[in-house]
Amino acid sequence: MIKYELIKVVKSPIFIILLLFFVTLNGLIIFDHKNERKNLPVLQNIVEQYGTKIDDKALAGMKKEIDYEMVWVNRLNPKSEKQYQFPYEFIKDHEAFLYQHLMDRELNRLFNLNLFTQYYETAKSVDDIYSELDATEFARQQIKKYGLSGKAEETVLNQANLLEKRLKQLVKNGEHRHFFYLGPVYEMHSLLFKKLGRAIAFEGMILVVLITALLANYEFEHRTSFVAFTSKRGRNLLWDKLAASVIANVFAVMLLIAATLIIYFSVYDYSNLLFVPISSYFNSETPFPYISWWNLSFLQYVCLFVGCLLLSQLLYMLLTFSLSIWLKNSYLVFFSFALFAGVSLWIPSVVSLNSNFILIMHVNPFYLIMNPHVWFMGNNIFTMFPHFEAVTIAVWAVIFVLLGFISMYKFKRQPLN
Amino acid sequence: MLIVDHVSKYYGNFIALENVHLQFDNGIYGLLAPNGAGKTTLMKMLVTLIFPTKGEIRYNGENIIHLGSKYRELLGYLPQQFGYYKHYSPAKYLLYLSALKGISKHEAKEKIPKLLKLVGLEDVMHKKMRKFSGGMIQRVGIAQALLNDPKILILDEPTAGLDPTERARFRKLLTQLANDRIIILSTHIVSDVESIANEIIMIKDKTILYKKPIRELCQLLSGRIYETAADFQDAEIFRKRFATISEKQENGQMIFRFVSDEQPNENWKSVEPTLEDVFLHVYGEGALA
Secondary structure, three states: OHHHHHHHHHOOHHHHHHHHHHHHHHHHHHHHOOHHHOOOHHHHHHHHHHOOEOOHHHHHHHHHHHHHHHHHHHOOOOOOOOOOOOHHHHHHHOHHHHHHHOOHHHHHHHHHHHHHHHHHHHHHHHHHHHHHOOHHHHHHHHHHHHOOOHHHHHHHHHHHHHHHHHHHHHHHHOOOOEOOOOHHHHOHHHHHHHHHHHHHHHHHHHHHHHHHHHHHHHHHHOOOHHHHOOOOOHHHHHHHHHHHHHHHHHHHHHHHHHHHHHHHHHHOOOOOOOOOEOOOHHHOOOOOOOOEOOOOEHHHHHHHHHHHHHHHHHHHHHHHHHHHHHHOOHHHHHHHHHHHHHHHHHHHHHOOOOOOHHHHHOOOHHHHOOOHHHOOEOOOHHHOOOOHHHHHHHHHHHHHHHHHHHHHHHHHHOOOO | OEEEEEEEEEEOOEEEEEEEEEEEOOEEEEEEOOOOOOHHHHHHHHOOOOOOOEEEEEEOOEEHHHHOHHHHOOEEEEOOOOOOOOOOOHHHHHHHHHHHOOOOHHHHHHHHHHHHHHOOOHHHOOOOHHHOOHHHHHHHHHHHHHOOOOOEEEEEOOOOOOOHHHHHHHHHHHHHHHHHOEEEEEEOOHHHHHOOOOEEEEEEOOEEEEEEOHHHHHHOOOOOEEEEEEOHHHHHHHHHHOEEEEEEEEOOEEEEEEEOOOOOOOOOEEOOOOHHHHHHHHHHHOOOO
């Protein structure tokens, strides 16, 4: 029976059209700032030559390369008598000259060298930066920013202590001492996990609600419920619909994620960076760097990210399925789902900021997808718990599964008029 | 044997059916009542779409709700509003419904062409149902009800949309099927059941008024049905005085068919009561005394 239910989804062209539309949209997001990221290969060259780990050998090699190239830089302007140590000094003093006299090839070489130097300088200063990092101070700033007080403040500060410990462990592991695309310049983490991650989450949500509501309400909307639910399979048909929903939704969401990631990784080369810790300093885009609760490589983080995305979509599927059982009308289901999502996001904004209730209210499946770029990290005071994502998914999975069973129980005993 | 054991159905304060008690053996039963009398409610309870508020329905001694799929696999049901997938062909739709009914694909593929031939749809079995007429859809509905060779066949207004030839074919089909199964046929069209039903069930005032063979029902009006001619100017007076069942114009006069307990006069011609007389009398002027 599951096969027949799946055919109903496949036969609805809206899903194929939507899926293609979403992938195109994500493609546009990916290509949107491609020009600003045209110097990304500089890092690939560094990594190929020196590896991803920042150590004395790598730094010495880089310095040697800079010195060698600076000989060429110092010869670029014959009128200049000053000998420069670093390309950014030269660029600063000869801005007008560069664009008037240098060829594109020379300009590229100069700017790439400048970027190379930036990687070198940053790598040199990593340890100093981390020695001054203070998770508690970061938490205090955030507490002040959002106006938390009382028990909520206390809880966040306790969590900041945990983050402090993790920070020490991170430094000890040397997770921060790895080359990665320069966060402040390229914001690759935000592009992949925030812009695209959030887009996929919302697109997936639309697909999931549509697919689930279509399957669950199909017999009612085609007026075939009387024949279908009086057959031998009867109201157990809903179990087939649930199974088909899981399969169709997992397939649709995975297709969306896979297509988006394939485009992303085809455009931006991560081949040498897959095993770089996600907490590398180079990945940070704000003064307080990303700190994952565990030592995760970029690849592991992507896998966890995909898993979390998929599970959150399954939560939406469970909610939609239950709503469909009660409402039996796709439009009402869409409206109710949107209302539920809206209320879930609105409640935390009106809850008192001095009790832990404000933090509990953030444990909801809709808030979860608002900040996917800080999943499994201690960078958001409202989600500053090592297992925030797992707990949110588990708690709501239990709630929605229970709601599903209650709905099924009700459906088996309700009159079908 | 299917027993509706003192069943009542309430929707809040609204009484849809009250204390209905019926027993069905193999044969055709015509459920005859005007629209809104509770036929569909009774049928929906028989197919487990809705549940009795009081009483229970038993098949071979067991409550049909407890029997669950064991009961439903014996069931063939054509609802009043038969829904279908417009983008499916009859063959494909029946294949899907076969799966729902627990029929193997192999068996279904053998059965479906035969059933579609039986209802005269063999030429269009692979055409999408989008452009089918109401009558054609109704025939698909009849075919699907027969898919699992049901022991209990419940048909709610099955002849709606069928032309006279199709109706006749359908009646013949039911007669052939009635030997070894219970067929319950709801209708408000007397001719649908007049020639084929073993028993007629009439619902009035939310409960069962009669469950009798047609002959016995007609005997209730035996000697009380007359026909007479009257001038047009006297027609209104006649209507007020007698419970007219039907009237027609013939040779410039009105011919009345009516029920009367009065002593007949020489102008009245006593006629044999028909099921239609009973139906019109029961629902037109109140139940028979």
